[in-house]
Structure formats: structure tokens, C-alpha cells
Amino acid sequence: MTKRKMFLRMITASLLRRRSRMLIALLSIAVGATILSGLVTIYIDVPRQMGAQFRSYGANMIILPGEEGSLTGAVLEEAMQVIPSENIVGATPYRYVRLDMPSRQQSFTTAGTDFDEVRKTSPYFSVEGEYPQNRREIMVGKEVAETIGVRLGSSIELSYKPLASFEGEASADWVPGAALLGSSEGFNEAVLNVSAVLDEEGKISEIEVDALSQTENIGSLVGTDKAFLDQFLGKSLPLTLGEDVDALSGATISSQAVVDALNSSRSRENARLSENKEHYTVAGILSTGGEEEAYIYMSLEDLTRLTQEEIMDVAELSVSASAEELEGYAANIQEEYPALTARLVKRLAKSEASVLSKLQALVFLVTAVVLALTLICVSTTMMAVVSERRREIGLRKALGASDGSIRHEFLGEGMFLGGLGGLLGGLLGFAFAQMVSVHVFGSSITFQPLLLPITIIVSMAISAVSCQLPIKKAVAIDPAIVLKGE
Amino acid sequence: MALLELKNISKIYGDLKALDNVSIRVEKGEWVAIMGPSGSGKSTMMNIIGCMDKPTMGEVLLSGVDISKETARSLTDIRRDKIGLIFQQFHMVTYLTAVENVMVSQYYHSMPDEEEALEALGRVGLRDRARHLPSQLSGGEQQRVCVARALINHPELILADEPTGNLDETNENIVLGLFRQLHNEGTTLIVVTHDPEVAEAAQRTIVLEHGRVAREVINENFGK
Numbered sequence: 001m002t003k004r005k006m007f008l009r010m011i012t013a014s015l016l017r018r019r020s021r022m023l024i025a026l027l028s029i030a031v032g033a034t035i036l037s038g039l040v041t042i043y044i045d046v047p048r049q050m051g052a053q054f055r056s057y058g059a060n061m062i063i064l065p066g067e068e069g070s071l072t073g074a075v076l077e078e079a080m081q082v083i084p085s086e087n088i089v090g091a092t093p094y095r096y097v098r099l100d101m102p103s104r105q106q107s108f109t110t111a112g113t114d115f116d117e118v119r120k121t122s123p124y125f126s127v128e129g130e131y132p133q134n135r136r137e138i139m140v141g142k143e144v145a146e147t148i149g150v151r152l153g154s155s156i157e158l159s160y161k162p163l164a165s166f167e168g169e170a171s172a173d174w175v176p177g178a179a180l181l182g183s184s185e186g187f188n189e190a191v192l193n194v195s196a197v198l199d200e201e202g203k204i205s206e207i208e209v210d211a212l213s214q215t216e217n218i219g220s221l222v223g224t225d226k227a228f229l230d231q232f233l234g235k236s237l238p239l240t241l242g243e244d245v246d247a248l249s250g251a252t253i254s255s256q257a258v259v260d261a262l263n264s265s266r267s268r269e270n271a272r273l274s275e276n277k278e279h280y281t282v283a284g285i286l287s288t289g290g291e292e293e294a295y296i297y298m299s300l301e302d303l304t305r306l307t308q309e310e311i312m313d314v315a316e317l318s319v320s321a322s323a324e325e326l327e328g329y330a331a332n333i334q335e336e337y338p339a340l341t342a343r344l345v346k347r348l349a350k351s352e353a354s355v356l357s358k359l360q361a362l363v364f365l366v367t368a369v370v371l372a373l374t375l376i377c378v379s380t381t382m383m384a385v386v387s388e389r390r391r392e393i394g395l396r397k398a399l400g401a402s403d404g405s406i407r408h409e410f411l412g413e414g415m416f417l418g419g420l421g422g423l424l425g426g427l428l429g430f431a432f433a434q435m436v437s438v439h440v441f442g443s444s445i446t447f448q449p450l451l452l453p454i455t456i457i458v459s460m461a462i463s464a465v466s467c468q469l470p471i472k473k474a475v476a477i478d479p480a481i482v483l484k485g486e
Numbered sequence: 487m488a489l490l491e492l493k494n495i496s497k498i499y500g501d502l503k504a505l506d507n508v509s510i511r512v513e514k515g516e517w518v519a520i521m522g523p524s525g526s527g528k529s530t531m532m533n534i535i536g537c538m539d540k541p542t543m544g545e546v547l548l549s550g551v552d553i554s555k556e557t558a559r560s561l562t563d564i565r566r567d568k569i570g571l572i573f574q575q576f577h578m579v580t581y582l583t584a585v586e587n588v589m590v591s592q593y594y595h596s597m598p599d600e601e602e603a604l605e606a607l608g609r610v611g612l613r614d615r616a617r618h619l620p621s622q623l624s625g626g627e628q629q630r631v632c633v634a635r636a637l638i639n640h641p642e643l644i645l646a647d648e649p650t651g652n653l654d655e656t657n658e659n660i661v662l663g664l665f666r667q668l669h670n671e672g673t674t675l676i677v678v679t680h681d682p683e684v685a686e687a688a689q690r691t692i693v694l695e696h697g698r699v700a701r702e703v704i705n706e707n708f709g710k
Contacts, residue, residue: 002597003593010579013582392580395573400567478538480539
């Protein structure tokens with residue numbers, strides 16, 4: 001028999017035949033290792049879990065058309081290939097247009113979108129009724145519904161007035177007695193229409209402004225405020241805001257739009273001002289507690305048909321990735337598609353990162369505390385073991401064991417315990433992490449195979465450290481204690 | 487040349503002279519008993535002979551080599567290589583079997599050899615108890631295992647500390663019988679005891695009193 005075999009036989013016999021004491025040490029190592037491997041498993045898996053969790057708070061990246069160029073479905077699809085498809089939770093196109101509701105003489109911001117994707121990027125949307133599924137079905141914000149008094153199943157008419165387009169110089173039409181029409185983009189790029197009549201001297205004698213698309217009770221007042229409108233009477237075109245006429249207080253942009261519309265106005269015959277109208281059924285009413293409640297939502301197809309324009313203003317993406325990865329994706333999109341602008345929804349990306357770093361700190365702290373406790377517990381147990389085995393250690397020394405042998409044997413026992421405890425803890429830790437994950441995040445966790453050997457090594461290291469003091473004590477035992485009939 | 491020679495050794499603890507200028511000689515193959523009441527310096531002498539302590543003054547010659555100035559580490563080596571120890575309270579490793587206990591001694595000395603260990607147990611009549619744990623052995627059996635353990639590495643000297651102090655008469659006789667056997671084979675034995683019967687089994691008895699050698703008695707009945 002080799003010395004190594006005898007060594008193993010001695011330490012296994014010591015562990016197996018002196019079970020109760022060793023069980024305590026083993027248990028404390030196993031508990032420590034469980035917490036260690038469990039927390040680290042959660043820690044490794046948590047960014048993914050957190051990502052999914054955070055995705056439920058909405059999009060974290062938006063793609064916009066750049067200075068030049070426009071965003072279409074095809075372009076968006078191409079740009080999204082920069083991001084691994086499995087990381088894309090959802091990608092929702094939005095186009096915002098002001099639509100008028102002729103029956104109420106009001107206008108509302110209407111978003112054209114893809115409702116299947118909305119569900120993914122805005123999971124917090126709470127819809128009474130259902131998301132629109134069929135053509136000419138819409139979802140209205142709660143605020144809109146209350147303002148205009150619609151319910152599920154109500155039918156409403158919406159109309160779109162595109163910017164008038166003209167050919168040739170506008171001033172050619174400004175002849176005495178002309179009836180003019182003009183359009184311009186006002187607040188929020190919403191189109192506002194102006195009609196005017198010139199008198200025989202070529203001065204404005206009548207003016208009518210359709211400003212329903214402008215902000216209610218602010219911009220829209222340019223269409224109703226008599227004092228503002230009266231300023232235009234008797235003036236010749238073109239006009240300059242601030243010189244010929246004053247802006248309506250608080251509605252500078254809409255006022256400018258009225259002036260712009262007049263300055264580009266054409267005779268009725270030359271103006272191509274059209275209005276598209278359709279009837280829609282309210283399929284759902286949206287509550288979010290946010291600004292979305294002031295919008296009307298319809299499918300992008302419906303909006304495209306209504307406006308005869310197939311573009312989108314923005315795409316909201318929900319991407320499952322860390323803040324750094326997100327930044328990388330955005331930068332890549334920016335680089336490969338200069339006509340687009342990709343931005344992170346900073347608030348979300350940041351808070352995700354900060355929650356993660358806090359969690360990281362917490363995991364480190366708890367792990368450190370648990371490891372320290374394990375260290376103390378194992379050390380104390382081994383200390384008690386040494387006291388209990390004083391006589392045996394004395395005997396071994398009397399039989400000729402060197403200090404090195406004693407150290408070696410105790411370290412061997414400690415490491416064996418550490419390894420066994422680490423193995424046990426590594427497996428239990430996975431179960432622990434799985435339990436936490438299922439309860440906290442509601443999803444299962446992936447087993448990290450590398451974590452098992454790491455846990456075992458760390459446990460062995462911990463017990464090796466724990467054994468140092470007890471070993472010192474063991475080595476100091478005087479072999480003479482076995483003599484004398486104590 | 488004597489196997490063991492203590493030359494004018496003293497061991498002083500503060501004001502107490504545990505050993506006071508003691509000189510003894512033990513020849514190779516001799517069986518010597520050391521007797522004395524408690525406090526006579528028996529234990530101190532035992533520690534010094536067993537290489538577990540050093541005298542304050544004087545020389546300890548083992549096979550002619552002075553070991554009184556050696557470090558604790560080399561004393562451990564000397565003890566392991568030259569001395570077999572037997573204790574009053576047996577002292578077995580409780581979680582190891584009889585044969586494993588014998589092998590522990592081999593383990594520290596050179597190489598564990600189960601066959602040889604079993605043979606040694608056979609010599610003390612315990613071959614069939616080799617796989618028993620100490621708790622399954624009687625006191626006498628345990629002490630016989632310890633005798634087997636002491637002789638396994640063929641030491642030059644077997645040092646026994648009250649080897650029969652915890653044994654009944656039957657087992658005392660068995661152990662003394664074993665000693666007789668070892669003596670006949672040429673093993674040097676030093677037995678520390680306060681039991682006159684055990685001392686009488688030896689060739690010579692050295693009586694200690696107050697840290698000094700009070701007298702030496704040659705056992706005239708030895709071998710009879």
C-alpha cells in the first residue's frame with residue numbers, strides 16, 4: 001500500500017466514522033456553496049431575466065428618419081438586421097398625423113401602427129375591448145373617448161387634409177377679386193387651411209382659417225379669434241408676421257402658419273386641396289395613464305390608405321440587450337444607414353443598467369457575507385475537531401508524525417470536506433437559483449456547467465483557509481500528552 | 487557501547503528540579519524497569535528517553551550519539567526511527583481499525599504494509615480482530631494492538647509507560663508475556679511503572695526518588 005492510499009484511507013475513515021462532527025462542517029460548507037452558486041447563477045442569468053422584465057416597460061430604442069431620407073417598412077426591416085433577431089422583442093412602426101373629426105369640429109393626433117407589435121413593445125397598454133384587427137377599426141385613447149363621448153362599437157368619421165400643392169408662382173393668382181386657398185404646416189406639422197377673398201384693390205376683404213388641426217384652445221384660436229383675423233383685412237399679400245400682422249399670443253407657430261398659407265395661397269382653380277374621409281369603428285379604448293390616452297390609433301395600412309403616403313415617422317424597438325450592447329446596435333445602425341437615426345430610450349436603458357449594478361453589488365455583498373460566515377463556521381468546527389482530537393494528534397506525533405504530516409492530514413480532511421460540500425452546494429445552488437427565478441421572475445434558469453467546478457474550487461479554498469488556525473493549534477500539540485496517565 | 491546512556495542529566499522547571507543529576511545506562515537487549523512514586527521524576531525521564539523533551543543539563547546518548555541538543559524536529563525523526571512507544575491508556579486512533587492503527591505507525595515511519603501489520607497483530611494473537619475498531623476491542627486487546635504497533639518498525643528501544651496500569655491481571659500477564667518474548671528476541675525494553683510485580687518481571691529496576699536515582703535492584707529471579 002502506498003502512503004497516498006493510506007493517507008486517503010485515514011482521512012476518509014476520519015470523515016466517515018466520525019460523522020456527526022464532520023456533518024456540521026460539511027453542512028456549513030454546503031450551505032455556503034449553495035448560496036454562492038445560487039446567487040452567481042442568478043447573477044449570470046439575471047441580466048437576461050431583467051431584460052425581459054424591463055422589456056415589459058416598453059421600447060428601449062427608437063429609429064427615426066434622418067435629415068434626409070424617410071423611414072419605410074422596407075428600410076426599417078433592413079436596418080433591424082443589425083440586431084440579432086432573437087434579441088428583438090418587438091418593433092413597432094408609428095406614423096403620427098392630425099386627423100379631423102368633422103362631426104365634432106375637432107382634430108386629434110392619430111397614430112398609424114402595427115397592433116401585433118404594439119402588444120410586444122408596449123405591454124403595459126391596457127385596452128378595454130380589443131386591439132383593432134380588421135380594416136377601419138380603431139383604438140381611441142381614454143381621454144379622446146371621454147372628450148368626444150364614444151364607446152366601444154361607436155362609429156366615427158375622420159378626415160385628412162393634405163398640404164395643398166401648387167404649380168407656378170403663387171403671386172400670379174393674387175389678382176383683385178380673387179378667391180384664394182392656402183395651406184401650411186402649423187404646430188406639430190399639422191396642416192392648417194386658409195381661404196381668403198381679395199377686393200378690387202387686391203387687398204384682403206374676407207379671411208377664413210380652418211385651424212381645427214392645431215392645439216385645441218391654443219393654436220386652434222387662430223381660426224376663431226376675431227381680433228387676430230381682423231388684422232388681415234385690408235392688407236396686401238405677401239405678409240410678414242410681426243410687421244403686417246401680430247401673432248396671436250401663445251400661438252406663434254399657428255399664426256405663422258396662417259401667414260405662410262396666405263403667402264402661398266392660390267386661386268381656387270389652381271389649388272389642389274383634397275380631403276379624404278373614412279368611417280371607423282372603435283374596437284378598443286386605451287388606458288395608459290400617459291399621453292397615449294390623447295391619441296387615436298389605427299393600423300398603418302388604414303392610415304396609408306387615408307393619406308396616400310406610405311411612410312412612418314418613428315419605429316419603437318424593444319431589444320433584449322445590455323445598455324452597452326444597445327449602444328453598439330444603435331451605433332451600427334447609424335453607421336450603416338446614414339439616412340436613419342437610432343437612439344436609445346435613455347431613461348429605460350439607464351435604469352436597467354443601474355438596477356443591474358445595484359443587484360451586482362447586492363450579490364457581491366451577500367456572497368461575501370455568506371462566505372465569511374462559512375469561513376467562521378468551518379473554522380470553529382475544525383477548531384472543535386482539533387480539541388476533540390488532541391490526544392489523537394499527540395499520539396500521531398508521538399508515533400513520529402512531523403508537523404508537516406499533521407498539517408497535511410488536516411488540510412486533506414478540510415479540502416475533502418470542501419470538495420464534497422462544494423459539489424453538494426453547487427447542485428443545491430442551482431435548485432435554489434431555479435426556485436428564486438421561478439418565484440421572482442416567473443421563468444426558469446439555465447444551468448451553468450462551469451459553475452460547478454468553480455463552486456467546488458472556491459469551497460475547497462474556503463475550507464483550506466478555515467483550516468489554517470485549527471491546523472496551527474494542532475501542530476502546537478505536545479506529543480508528551482499521550483504519556484502520563486492523564 | 488550502551489544503547490542508552492543518560493549522563494548527569496537534570497531537568498529544572500523554575501525552582502523545581504524534576505530530575506537532579508541522574509545518570510543511568512541501558513545496554514542493548516536489556517529489560518529495565520523504572521520505578522518510583524509520583525513526583526519522583528519518572529514522567530520527566532520517560533519524556534526525555536522518548537525524545538519528547540530535552541534535559542536542562544547533561545547528555546542523552548542514544549547508540550552513542552548525544553541527542554540532548556537536537557531540535558524538536560530531529561527528535562521527532564529519532565523517535566520515529568528508533569523508539570517504539572506503549573502507553574498506559576493505549577491511545578488508538580478511534581476511527582481506524584486495529585490493523586489500520588498499526589499501519590499508521592508504518593505510515594509515519596516508511597511505507598504502510600498491510601501484510602506486515604497483520605503479521606504483527608498475529609504475534610500479539612489478534613490477527614482475527616484486525617478489522618475491529620478500538621471500541622470493539624477490550625482494554626487488553628487494545629494494549630496488545632499497541633504492542634504490535636510499537637514493534638512494527640523494529641525499533642531499537644521499546645519504551646512503555648505503565649503498560650499494564652489499566653489492565654486486569656490476566657491481560658497484564660499476556661502483555662508481560664509479550665515483553666518476555668520481545669526480550670528473548672533481543673529487543674531493548676524500558677518499562678516505567680509503579681507496580682512492583684511489573685518491575686520484578688524486568689532484569690533490573692532503577693528506583694527514582696525526588697529526582698534522583700535512589701537505588702538499582704537486580705532481579706535475581708529473572709528468567710526463572
